[in-house]
Amino acid sequence: MEPTQLFDQTSLYIQDCGQKGRGVVTRKLIPARTTIDISPILLFPSEEYTLHGQYTQLDHYTYRWQGGMALALGLGSMFNHSNKPNVGFQRDFESKLIKYTTLREIQPEEELCISYGPNLWFPDMEEEPDQISNGDSHRSRNSGSDLSDFSDSEDVTGEGFLARLQLSDAEEEET
Numbered sequence: 143m144e145p146t147q148l149f150d151q152t153s154l155y156i157q158d159c160g161q162k163g164r165g166v167v168t169r170k171l172i173p174a175r176t177t178i179d180i181s182p183i184l185l186f187p188s189e190e191y192t193l194h195g196q197y198t199q200l201d202h203y204t205y206r207w208q209g210g211m212a213l214a215l216g217l218g219s220m221f222n223h224s225n226k227p228n229v230g231f232q233r234d235f236e237s238k239l240i241k242y243t244t245l246r247e248i249q250p251e252e253e254l255c256i257s258y259g260p261n262l263w264f265p266d267m268e269e270e271p272d273q274i275s276n277g278d279s280h281r282s283r284n285s286g287s288d289l290s291d292f293s294d295s296e297d298v299t300g301e302g303f304l305a306r307l308q309l310s311d312a313e314e315e316e317t
């Protein structure tokens with residue numbers, strides 16, 4: 143495996159984001175298309191996840207992965223959800239990494255959010271009050287298309303990468 147360069151994250155910090163719990167915030171302006179983190183992952187094989195993991199706190203933090211579910215080590219586990227995300231992510235199955243890239247310019251003191259997909263298991267506090275649904279707290283994160291499900295390992299750099307991040311889940315399923 144090639145060595146992976148990690149990132150200087152001195153401008154990012156973890157903050158209490160009210161009912162969302164902790165979240166990731168930036169002190170400085172971050173330009174669009176900036177890679178802000180590469181998180182190594184810890185893979186839980188499908189069987190282990192089905193037998194145990196889905197009944198634990200891990201279920202709130204894991205990403206779909208080839209062969210099971212993955213816990214992002216580092217910032218990747220701390221991004222909250224927004225249906226208008228300002229950060230996209232791309233899984234690199236071969237290198238067991240998730241790369242996070244800004245989708246637009248992000249202002250100082252703004253929270254960095256990814257999209258978990260359409261099937262949330264909690265009431266979305268980013269929504270307007272009359273739009274908040276209850277979510278389904280009993281539904282396993284693994285039981286729907288929670289996270290846009292990249293089916294293959296791809297080059298994680300370049301235009302194709304960012305364009306793919308911006309696909310909606312519906313478009314993603316069609317590709």
Ligand SMILES: C[S@@+](CC[C@H](N)C(=O)[O-])C[C@H]1O[C@@H](n2cnc3c(N)ncnc32)[C@H](O)[C@@H]1O
Nearest residue numbers: 162163164202203219220221222223266267268
């Ligand atoms: C991957 S964790 C994110 C970090 C988490 N906030 C923490 O403090 O550990 C996912 C959990 O954060 C909370 N969360 C994330 N985005 C949210 C949102 N838009 N509205 C409400 N809760 C949210 C939910 O409890 C969810 O199960």
